[in-house]
Amino acid sequence: MIETDVLVIGGGPAGMNAALASAQSGAHVLLVDKFQHLGGQLVKQTHKFFGWAEKGAGTRGFNLAKRLSEDVMNNDNVQILLGYEVVGAYRDGTYLAASWSDHITIKAKKLIVCTGAAERMILFENNDMPGVMGAGAVQTLMNEYGVLPAERFLIVGSGNVGVILAYQLLQAGATVDAIVDVLPKLGGAYWVHAAKVQRLGVPLLLGRTVLGVYGNSRVESAITAKVDEKMQPIPGTEKRHDVDAVALAVGLMPLTDIFQMMGVKTVYVPELGGFVPWHDECGRTTNKDIFVAGDAGGIEEATTASIGGTIAGLAAANDLGYQDNMQAVKDNLEALSIFRTSSLSKKVLEGIERMRGELNA
Amino acid sequence: MGRRITVHPVIEFQKGAQVTIFYEGKPLPAYDGDTVASALIANGIDVFRQSVNLHRPRGLFCAIGNCSSCLMIIDGVPNTRACITSVHEGMTVEQQLNKGMMP
């Protein structure tokens, strides 16, 4: 059995920052991740990050992940458990982490959940066929393991994930046949990300959806069609794409299973990606000993996940009485609100407001 | 269809030591640091299992252990996620064709 002050589940940007913040305040932290390495989804980002230059903007995602995981590994207050997944949670603060061949009981005073998100699926013919993958899965394979799963790709969805994937595929030597989006305009990607792939010759086909993929046990082609105002395919507008993979970048949903197991109140907030645990500005849920940070609390992006993780880590250590972190919490909340003054954060802010209002609903 | 990336403009891939895994009894090269999924795809294998009822081919979908698309029989243990299981020398990997039986 491992006894700890703070259990952090998930070693991505939110979890690593949460662990560091609690540990630097003097708390003992156990950080658990189901992978054999830290970094979460930051590891597979090859682009330079936006944000404050003094806080790492301009540095590529995988380099940020490396820097952060070294800080975590070098902190004596952080114990790291890799290859383990938290599969059991009991309301007295006992948790069960299991690996391939082993399991460990954990007793923790505070829990910070940084489990991230899962990729959404959409309906089309043969969408379960090998070769249809989440955009993140393609990124993981090519940027973490150096394996390109196909040569010619169709990307569905023109948010940041979709257009960044297109760029990364070109970097890895693959061909991107097109990015399609059912919307009549760019689906939320930063304009600069969309511009940099289009000038490399990747077509952005708007108002178009994927009808199906076809092949003999794996994708060999895909058919798309234009859609009308009601998002219904228009007959006669079908287009065949000779691709051997279709990457879906159609959104993410927070991974919130553990909150439901623990009886924490969850709220359905479409702007945040689906069900999210109700939480205050420090990430504290309706169970004061359980915090959330990063995409698990609402889909946003890596910089806000990092700041949110720091805030939750500071608050957890503060609640345990290690040191007065209230000023540091305030400074980080201020940074978060500056970051969110962008019009790009409008939806998230609306979602947070809606979530907060649901406490007594 | 899959292959290993040999040149990349910004990432330096560090390949681990070569190991051999056995897929359906056939030896396949893999590297320390590979997952079962990355090793199979690098060797051109995309079909990991069959769906339980309709026996449709299934492969990798999320690659981070969240979905159940890549369940395989690994070292004799069924329902093992190929995407988060690291390879080791001599590992056996089989397609899973049903719900899986306790070993």
Add this chain to the structure above:
Amino acid sequence: MLDVDGVPTLEDIGKNMPRRERLEQGFVAVHECFQDIPCNPCVEACPVGAVSMKTLTSTPVIDFDKCTGCGNCVASCPGLAIFLLSLKANHAQITIPYEMPDVPQKGDKVQGLDRYGQFVCDADVIRVVRLPSLDKSSKTTLITLEIPASELMTVRSFRRR
């Protein structure tokens, strides 16, 4: 169109362009960043303080008279949205940040492409450098192309022939 596909029009770019005389004096940085992304590495990267921003979410303002055309901002911009431009008597030059495999070499002939990747004109690669960037292991290469003066506003990309 920016709000449709994220690609700026010539009218959008025109608002950020230096005077003709400044272009004729040699390289100057011109950005194509039109969205209020919370981001400021270009400000930090500039060694002469020519790039400024009111707040983190403002778009950058480049002081073309201060700008020395060094290219550090080009190498640091996360959106790859800054270029160096210069205008000579018979031709123009543009420096493009490049992060793809198969980096061209000085002296190569390439095809100049517009903002949608469409062929515009033949171009000569006249300089290939890696510049200091905020990310020490950045690996972004800066490729300078020589193109007809008439294509100064249109060519923003290239492909090998």
